[in-house]
Amino acid sequence: MPSFQQLVSGALLALALPSHAAPQFSPGNSTVPSPPSSSAILFSVGANGPNAPVIFPLSNGFPNIVNNTPAYQALTVQAHGSISNAPPPASLALDDLRSFKVVELQETFEVYFYTQLLLNLTNNVPGFEISDPALKQDIINKLIVIQGQEQWHSLQAGGVLQHFNVSRIQPCQFKSPATDFTTAIQLAANFTGVVISTLQDVATRLGRNGDSAVVRGVVSVVGTEAAQQGVFRTLLGDLVPGELPFLTQSTREFAYSALQQNFVVPGTCPNDNTIDVPIFGTLNVLTKNIAAANQILTFSIERSSAQGLSLVFINQQNLPIVQAISNATTSNGVTTFQANFPFTSNNLNGLTIAAVTNSSGPFINANDVANKTLFGPGLIYPN
Incomplete structure (x- = not known):
């Protein structure tokens, strides 16, 4: 039986074709994490169905998942776990609440991206076909878990804001330049690297502002994102899973600017005006x-x-x-x-x-x- 690496190499060779623009689909109707076949759409899709643009809320209600509801339990199964049920700290600095606004929008974009990617794969959009059925199903199964985990990452940041009576950052309309599977995985590896770098800045600010009680949760997200990036880099064939011994540092200003410049449809964010973080000019x-x-x-x-x-x-x-x-x-x-x-x-x-x-x-x-x-x-x- 061929190894996983051989299957990956064969699949990526099959994808070395001229790329085609991918239709903008939206995420699917069920939250069951392990679909029996690649033709079944078994992850939360946009409220208007699997052939509509990816807009929010998703069919499971995201970003409005209420604790101890069927949607909450289903997402827990899909993501292989839930957000922490430990009590939050008594207070949080305004500067750190500003960081969580950036994190919530960033993570909501990731939910959009993986929903879009899953729909392109399950609908066999040109450029996103994978010829080996076993490999295709394996990738879909893993992406379904990742999509669920990104929902929790966004919900955790939003929950922090809500707990301290700060308005959550509502989803924008997002866009992605990926037109085939290979470029989508490259893009995912790259923006995940930026997320990891940004969370370094968030954790540093938390410590400096005396909010160390929240650092543990932020660093736990870093680990999950790093594991995801390692999978994406391995899928690309010639990249080592860990790109560096000490990952590149960044700031929330760079992350927020990159998000607004590259992935947000201008004028579609209901309340991003409440994010008091500068947006730099485009380089x-x-x-x-x-x-x-x-x-x-x-x-x-x-x-x-x-x-x-x-x-x-x-x-x-x-x-x-x-x-x-x-x-x-x-x-x-x-x-x-x-x-x-x-x-x-x-x-x-x-x-x-x-x-x-x-x-x-x-x-x-x-x-x-x-x-x-x-x-x-x-x-x-x-x-």
Whole structure:
């Protein structure tokens, strides 16, 4: 019998075809976690059914899952567990409540993404077909659990807000650029890396603000997200499950900016105006298929000049790297420029976050960079 890795390799080879745009489906009607066949849609789908756009609430009521209801129990089975039933702390700093607003929206996007991906797989949308039935079912079964876990991650963050009489962040309309299975898995691996990096910042703020009682729950989510990312990287074939010995640091400002720039349909968030976190200008990484090697990268920003600006790379837990901007040209209000990507001397494996700052540093960490950022994040994944 072929090994799992052989099945994965065969499936991905079969997917090495021209990609096709995927219709926007919405998530399915049941919460049973182990479907008997890939033709059955057995996960929570959008309220309008499996052939409608993915909008909220889902068919199980998410994001409005009430404790001790059938939907709550079904989600517990689907996700292989539930949120904590331990009592919350007596208080939480306003700064930390701000973090949980970002986390709730981020995790709700993940619910959208995995719902969309499951529908594309179960409906055999062009580009999402997997020829081996056993492999397809195995992937679907795992994604159903992940979809359930992301519902709990969002509900946990929302529950913290609700407990302290802060309005939960309502779902937006989301979008995904993935048009085939391979690009969807690449995207999932990459944004999961950003989530993990962001939760470092959330945990650090909790400790600094005297809210250490909540750190344990946040770090438990980091572990789950990291396990998911390891599966995605393994599915891609040539990537090791753990991308780095110490995962890249980030901040909630970079995460929120990336979410709004790439995955939120503008103007569709009912109350994102209550999230008091800055959204940076977009930093476009124009160089594609970036290799794990020293090279010159090309970027663009909507600004009439690059004068007085620097490019900063954040990777692992190391000091941010400041690079001079060169060859800047401006046309129609867009400035295109280049900067050196010093891969070899800095071991820039895994996620590197790029930002354009109004300072040349030096910077001591990602928060220091975010405080001086005008455009970002540019997300670079050479391996």
